[in-house]
Amino acid sequence: MKRFGDLAPSLRTIMTPGPVEVDPRVLRAMSFPILGQFDPEFTAIMNETMEMLRELFQTKNKWAFPVDGTSRSGIEAVLTGLIEPGDKVLIPIYGRFGYLLQEIAQRCGAEVVTITKPWGSVFEPAEVIEALDLHQPDLLAIVHGETSTGRVQPLAEIGKACRQRDILIAVDAVATIGGVPVETDAWCLDAVIGGAQKCLSVPSGMAPVTYNERVERKLLARKRVEAGLQSGTEVPDENRRPIIQSNYLDLSQLQDYWGPQRLNHHTEMTSMLYALREGLRLVLEEGLEERFARHRLHEKALVAGLAAMGLDFYGDESCKLTVVTCIAIPEGIDGESVRSMLLDRFGIEIASSFGPLKGKIWRIGTMGFSCNQKNVLHLLGALEAVLIRHGHSLPAGAALQAALEIYEGG
Amino acid sequence: MKRFGDLAPSLRTIMTPGPVEVDPRVLRAMSFPILGQFDPEFTAIMNETMEMLRELFQTKNKWAFPVDGTSRSGIEAVLTGLIEPGDKVLIPIYGRFGYLLQEIAQRCGAEVVTITKPWGSVFEPAEVIEALDLHQPDLLAIVHGETSTGRVQPLAEIGKACRQRDILIAVDAVATIGGVPVETDAWCLDAVIGGAQKCLSVPSGMAPVTYNERVERKLLARKRVEAGLQSGTEVPDENRRPIIQSNYLDLSQLQDYWGPQRLNHHTEMTSMLYALREGLRLVLEEGLEERFARHRLHEKALVAGLAAMGLDFYGDESCKLTVVTCIAIPEGIDGESVRSMLLDRFGIEIASSFGPLKGKIWRIGTMGFSCNQKNVLHLLGALEAVLIRHGHSLPAGAALQAALEIYEGG
Numbered sequence: 075m076k077r078f079g080d081l082a083p084s085l086r087t088i089m090t091p092g093p094v095e096v097d098p099r100v101l102r103a104m105s106f107p108i109l110g111q112f113d114p115e116f117t118a119i120m121n122e123t124m125e126m127l128r129e130l131f132q133t134k135n136k137w138a139f140p141v142d143g144t145s146r147s148g149i150e151a152v153l154t155g156l157i158e159p160g161d162k163v164l165i166p167i168y169g170r171f172g173y174l175l176q177e178i179a180q181r182c183g184a185e186v187v188t189i190t191k192p193w194g195s196v197f198e199p200a201e202v203i204e205a206l207d208l209h210q211p212d213l214l215a216i217v218h219g220e221t222s223t224g225r226v227q228p229l230a231e232i233g234k235a236c237r238q239r240d241i242l243i244a245v246d247a248v249a250t251i252g253g254v255p256v257e258t259d260a261w262c263l264d265a266v267i268g269g270a271q272k273c274l275s276v277p278s279g280m281a282p283v284t285y286n287e288r289v290e291r292k293l294l295a296r297k298r299v300e301a302g303l304q305s306g307t308e309v310p311d312e313n314r315r316p317i318i319q320s321n322y323l324d325l326s327q328l329q330d331y332w333g334p335q336r337l338n339h340h341t342e343m344t345s346m347l348y349a350l351r352e353g354l355r356l357v358l359e360e361g362l363e364e365r366f367a368r369h370r371l372h373e374k375a376l377v378a379g380l381a382a383m384g385l386d387f388y389g390d391e392s393c394k395l396t397v398v399t400c401i402a403i404p405e406g407i408d409g410e411s412v413r414s415m416l417l418d419r420f421g422i423e424i425a426s427s428f429g430p431l432k433g434k435i436w437r438i439g440t441m442g443f444s445c446n447q448k449n450v451l452h453l454l455g456a457l458e459a460v461l462i463r464h465g466h467s468l469p470a471g472a473a474l475q476a477a478l479e480i481y482e483g484g
Numbered sequence: 485m486k487r488f489g490d491l492a493p494s495l496r497t498i499m500t501p502g503p504v505e506v507d508p509r510v511l512r513a514m515s516f517p518i519l520g521q522f523d524p525e526f527t528a529i530m531n532e533t534m535e536m537l538r539e540l541f542q543t544k545n546k547w548a549f550p551v552d553g554t555s556r557s558g559i560e561a562v563l564t565g566l567i568e569p570g571d572k573v574l575i576p577i578y579g580r581f582g583y584l585l586q587e588i589a590q591r592c593g594a595e596v597v598t599i600t601k602p603w604g605s606v607f608e609p610a611e612v613i614e615a616l617d618l619h620q621p622d623l624l625a626i627v628h629g630e631t632s633t634g635r636v637q638p639l640a641e642i643g644k645a646c647r648q649r650d651i652l653i654a655v656d657a658v659a660t661i662g663g664v665p666v667e668t669d670a671w672c673l674d675a676v677i678g679g680a681q682k683c684l685s686v687p688s689g690m691a692p693v694t695y696n697e698r699v700e701r702k703l704l705a706r707k708r709v710e711a712g713l714q715s716g717t718e719v720p721d722e723n724r725r726p727i728i729q730s731n732y733l734d735l736s737q738l739q740d741y742w743g744p745q746r747l748n749h750h751t752e753m754t755s756m757l758y759a760l761r762e763g764l765r766l767v768l769e770e771g772l773e774e775r776f777a778r779h780r781l782h783e784k785a786l787v788a789g790l791a792a793m794g795l796d797f798y799g800d801e802s803c804k805l806t807v808v809t810c811i812a813i814p815e816g817i818d819g820e821s822v823r824s825m826l827l828d829r830f831g832i833e834i835a836s837s838f839g840p841l842k843g844k845i846w847r848i849g850t851m852g853f854s855c856n857q858k859n860v861l862h863l864l865g866a867l868e869a870v871l872i873r874h875g876h877s878l879p880a881g882a883a884l885q886a887a888l889e890i891y892e893g894g
Contacts, residue, residue: 078532078535078536078761078764078765078768081513081516081529081758081761081762083516083517083518083519083525083526083529083758084519084525085517086517086518086523088518088520090520093518093520093521093751093754095517095518096517096518096755101514101515101517101755102515103491104511104515104755105511105514106491106493106511107493107495107496107505107506107511108493108498108505108687109493109494109496110496110498110500110503110833111503111688113496113827115493115494116493119491119493122488125488126488142553142554142557142688142689143552143557143750144552144732144750144751144752144753145750145751146731146732146750147552147553147557147732147750150730150731150732154730173710173711174710174711174731176711177708177710177711177731178731180727181728181729181730182729271751271754277518277753277754277755277756278521278552278751278752278753278754279552279753279754279755279756298587300583300584301583301584301586301587317590317591318591319591319592319729319730320560320591320729320730320733321560321584321587321588321591322554322556322557322560322733323730323732338838339556340553340554340555340556340557340688341502341503341554341555341681342554342688343554343687343688343689343756344503344681344687344688345506345511345514345687345689345755345756345759346687346689346753346755346756348493349755351488351491352491354488355488358488423523428748
């Protein structure tokens with residue numbers, strides 16, 4: 075039976091906004107034999123992971139654990155737990171992933187109010203605060219780092235304004251966690267969702283979330299113990315708020331599984347948890363501040379190189395997201411042909427974008443393990459060669475010199 | 485920073501109904517560097533996985549792919565896609581996981597009708613067919629292998645009866661897929677959900693599903709393209725059936741991601757997919773029939789050994805699930821103390837059970853990679869020693885002799 079060959083993926087330099095390359099230590103962690111889900115060694119690993127996640131999210135929250143799914147499973151878990159049908163949800167939209175928040179909130183039965191900014195920019199905090207006062211929503215849901223446009227939305231003022239008004243705020247920090255500061259407690263964020271396969275550099279498959287007791291109160295009011303596990307002492311349903319519409323993503327049940335009660339829900343993703351734990355160890359060993367500085371350094375070198383090549387950057391510079399750099403595809407160049415040649419000849423992957431930006435910009439990620447000097451220099455040299463190959467005129471050799479200037483302390 | 489040590493899980497003999505031990509080839513597959521999600525090498529891996537899943541499910545269905553989550557994510561994806569609010573769903577319940585189907589269906593807004601059997605037995609097909617005629621549901625949702633009680637529900641007649649009546653049938657085959665026959669097409673099953681961490685012996689994290697065009701028609705009538713990805717040519721919402729209430733588990737969007745359109749949804753779980761692909765290769769290399777026969781052989785040896793030890797089996801023998809063997813905890817023995825000693829002294833894990841069976845039975849799995857002669861013999865010897873240690877009187881030495889008789893062809 076040789077119809078399906080041995081797995082033999084090519085080695086890639088992955089410079090997209092995720093998924094990105096994975097540290098060999100994390101890859102190795104996944105190759106360990108598994109433990110049973112209630113094995114004391116495994117529940118200890120679950121507890122250690124929660125402890126490390128609190129540091130990552132910069133929070134003293136009791137609850138910080140991964141939802142077992144890709145990033146949007148964490149977003150949906152938070153929104154479906156917080157939104158009861160008819161709740162008013164304010165969503166500021168400045169790129170694709172704002173629309174995703176809208177879509178999920180609508181499916182949860184929310185009355186959604188959106189405010190929008192042209193793609194490539196973000197909101198002034200005052201604009202969002204004004205909308206809070208105008209619409210008085212139950213929940214504000216907002217994207218921190220928008221990978222579709224490469225922008226970052228400042229959240230400190232918005233978070234505090236929500237707290238003052240007793241409005242819950244849920245933040246999609248999928249693209250930013252582990253790469254740029256996400257200060258859950260200092261910014262008064264009630265629920266935050268991080269991503270695994272971006273700045274944490276763990277393979278896609280888990281969505282770390284954290285939430286505080288304001289969120290937990292809301293969840294507990296909607297909680298049901300699973301029918302097949304009930305002990306007969308539960309409070310009757312009629313005294314509860316409407317049930318959470320997903321069982322798989324029900325945070326009120328998930329926290330009983332992650333808490334000391336260990337009430338069976340799903341079977342925890344053993345190997346993915348090994349990977350997440352190792353990825354978190356790497357983050358904490360490096361140090362959050364040092365990690366953020368590393369991301370800034372390589373962004374600086376990349377941007378210097380691209381500028382020296384004469385390429386135009388997309389979007390408002392004042393709100394550029396450190397870990398995603400967007401460049402306009404030059405006039406007359408076929409963006410997909412450039413991406414294919416980069417992949418086929420140089421083994422480098424960069425990204426295109428979505429919706430209105432499809433075919434107009436390239437997006438280059440400098441995230442996590444992929445964010446290093448070798449990758450940045452490799453990419454700049456390759457992109458220059460491929461652009462020349464596509465007939466684009468540019469100052470040959472300038473990009474790498476400009477980037478080296480940065481690395482040599484220029 | 486040495487607060488969190490190197491990952492160093494103990495090696496366990498895992499004889500539970502899942503998660504079970506993982507073949508080193510599958511563990512190795514997860515340690516390969518990752519590819520980007522739209523890398524042609526990766527989409528080829530996605531396609532190969534679909535092809536192998538069709539063989540596993542014994543179907544010619546177009547759609548067979550993993551949902552990115554643990555088993556119940558696949559169940560919820562199927563139910564939330566098939567159930568519109570107010571739809572009538574019939575659920576025959578004969579153990580814990582029937583209640584899970586009920587709970588998920590209720591959260592989808594179904595009018596749920598249940599019929600129940602005492603735990604430890606299953607339904608006569610005629611009983612279910614009578615209920616179909618009495619209640620005339622839109623959907624029948626039923627568990628194939630109930631791990632909580634170790635029973636298997638025959639489905640061939642029930643599936644055909646549903647087809648004759650134009651009622652959809654969705655089957656939870658989480659515990660059975662890859663261990664006992666699941667004949668999707670021959671039994672006229674419209675949607676089937678398999679499990680990764682049981683007889684497939686892949687770590688928990690993916691839920692393979694398959695469904696036919698009857699299901700697809702229902703999904704397409706409810707489909708929406710994600711707001712941030714719309715091209716402006718979509719059919720207006722008002723002409724559609726009610727939207728699927730989950731975005732993450734929306735099969736109508738997932739099939740656009742798994743299909744040639746490759747419309748971005750989540751970021752596929754790279755390393756988990758590597759694992760699933762390798763796990764499927766192992767299944768097909770062994771051969772489905774040979775694999776089923778292996779599961780029967782080791783069950784026979786285990787049962788012979790336990791019987792020789794004088795232990796009582798739980799449940800109706802005529803519907804025993806090959807891959808889970810349930811035994812009554814003997815009078816006066818503390819079941820959890822026995823389980824702890826098995827784990828701490830012998831590195832063997834067996835399971836307790838849920839709800840009304842908690843504290844009353846042990847459940848021993850013989851699934852996938854864990855289902856082998858070494859494990860069965862190791863377990864029987866260890867269980868005998870631990871029971872003697874707990875003051876239980878039994879014919880010492882008989883269990884291993886009885887099992888060896890089976891392996892020697894007795």
